[in-house]
Amino acid sequence: MKAAIVTIGDEILIGQIIDTNSSYIAKALDKIGIATHEMISISDDKQHILNTLFYFQNKVDVVIMTGGLGPTKDDITKKTFCDYFEDELVENTSVLEHVRDLIESFYRRPISQINKEQALVPSKAKILFNKMGTAPGMWMEKENTVFVSLPGVPYEMKYLVDHEVVPQLIQRFKRPYIVHKTIMTYGRGESLIAEQIEDWEDNLPKYIKLAYLPAPGRVRLRLTARGENEKDLLEALEIQIKELYRLIGEIIIGIDEDESIEIVVGKLLKEREVTLSLAESCTGGKMAEVITSISGASSYFKGSIVSYATEAKIKILGVDESLITNFSVVSEEVAKNMALQSQKLFHTDYAIATTGNAGPNKGDSDAKTGTVYIALATPKEVYCEQFNFGQPREKVIGRAVNKAFELLYKEILKN
Template sequence: MQAEIITIGDEILIGQIVDTNSAWMAKELNKVGIDVSRINSISDQKSDIINSLEESLERVSLVLMTGGLGPTNDDITKKTLSDYFGMNLIEDPRLFKRVKERLAGYGIPMNKFNREQALIPDKARIIDNNFGSAPCMWFEKNGKVVISMPGVPFEMKGIMQEEVLKALQKHFSTPAIVHKTIMTEGIGESVLAEMLIDWEGNLPDYMHLAYLPSPGEVRLRISTKGESEDRLKAGINEQIELLKKIIPNNIFAYDDMPIEQSVAELLLEQGMTLGTAESCTGGYIAHLISSHAGSSRYFKGSVVSYSNEIKENVLKVKSDDLEKYGAVSQQVVEQMAKGARELLNVDYALATSGIAGPDGGTEEKPVGTIWIAMASKNGVISKKLSLYKARERNIRVSALKVLGLLLQELKKKDVYCNCSN
């Protein structure tokens, strides 16, 4: 079962707003067995609406539209669809009463434009909008369905969750769809793909593997489709067991979660604490960790030591080493980690020092040269990264890489598997 989404609004096309509706709708439709094969954003023009709709109906049996249902002259979707399906607009007394009461609640008097919100196509199926005044309209033609919803995300999501998704499941026969995301770190996409050639080649026909890379990590998403959800889940678990034997040290989660959340779970399980000493990442690691609720139970704090003065006076980095090796060096980053662990009185301390860019590099230490370190009671582990010329990317990758060092250390002490469905 395939569908297409059409979003209507000049504000999307000129970049005034970002179309978040389509991504959310596609995700929710997929959960009920409906694949979105195409997403199209168009202007508030009658010809564009009709042309896009006709093209979509040639390809699929379900089209979902958002936008153009407001009370102003540029909102023409309702009139356009009514004309296209050969219907007349009539005033719905129940909807008129609802619009009037809603406006009264805001202290707004009814006017001509507001009253037009109560007009509905006479032969369309009207789905209640309990979150706003614009109605949701369900049209059918030659066995195909077109649903028009408000473009306001709050209203669209409410209508979808309360009514539309349930109605679609009753109207169409849809298969079970199950996705599973495996989070990996410490290995690039191309190398990972090479390692998984045989495993991927032997996946059952009803399974599809997608590689979803981002700075510092790669998501592996297994997608399955069939009649039995239990069978699909069992098949996925069998493949995960095989995958774990190939890349046991690179998997950090069996759900779509960030690496700092996996680190947090292990720190909590083991009763350990964490602190950071950051130079080139400027507090970004602390931001990632503290952005999750409950982080105060394991995260004690951070020292953002941009200057050598702070490195020396607060983290107790030796001035001789700063002068001899420079701030971007193995010697200095290891002392930063040790100093943070002692200063913050934590079990683990992470440190970064490097040249994030876009300038500041030298022939010996070009932009993207970054040292990371982790200190614990067992000593210090450090690693040199040779990254990019893009500052934001360097900061994020450095943060994820040093969190990866900690994750590997924590996994040595804990059998970590969260692969149940």
């Protein structure tokens, strides 16, 4: 089965907002065996919307559109639907009662005419009831294609996808299974991994595909299997994953998206009842942001000092000024002292420190752009490693964060 996802809105095309709806819908469809064939964004223009509907007619099984269902004049999707399906707008009493109740109970004001017009829907449409907002979703069919129109507000769209669209697609279509397994690797580049697993990749069954998804400091290997029997697909993927562990097991951190290295490290810290603190310079608080995005991190993460400026390293973190004078602010000696000071201030078992020159310009050090020192203070010692992560700046910061977690991960496993 094939699907197309269409987002409607000039605000997307001019870069004012980021389209997150398409990603959410594609993942939801993929879970039920519907492959997204195409994904596009179009303007709030009647003819553009009509052309898109004609384009996908009979080309895909399902078209899911978001946006253009609001109460203002620039929201024209409903009227355009009527033109395409040779239909007319009629008032839906159930939707009207919901809109009235929402406006009067939540906003505590009388319902306006513009609010009432939210209850106007194409007469041929199957209504997808939107408990989260005033704009209902619409399901319409023409020849071999189902067209679904949803509001563009993300939390309303998500509710309708989960509670209306997906259940009805499951009931409406017989679908194959699509099963994914994502292997998370750290500390080795995409090209080197590809060389190491080349023979294995060449001998994968035809119904299993491999995709490389590189990011600074990490590479995800996504295995996708398609077929009619889910159990057989899962068993086949397990066999292939075991072979991957044999080939590159030393760089595999976990399986699937929720097994990122910061989550794995957090689990280890929690299981062993040890704590962590940070002293960040060139990473600017990014490590703390990543850690605190994990639920339950407060049980092992005690805090961070973002001593970005040299003065902050001395006056707030307590770094020995003579080390900066003698060795430079970007040096092994300063990184080690930063880690030890963080460990001391927060009374933690482990502490990580980063100092470097992320570029593109040099700061208070003559260190080459891309240079980063990462120090790790443990219950027994402190050590530091030097790296050059190249450019651009975003790459340096991302790779430094991932490398720091990788060093901590390996250190915890040693003990």
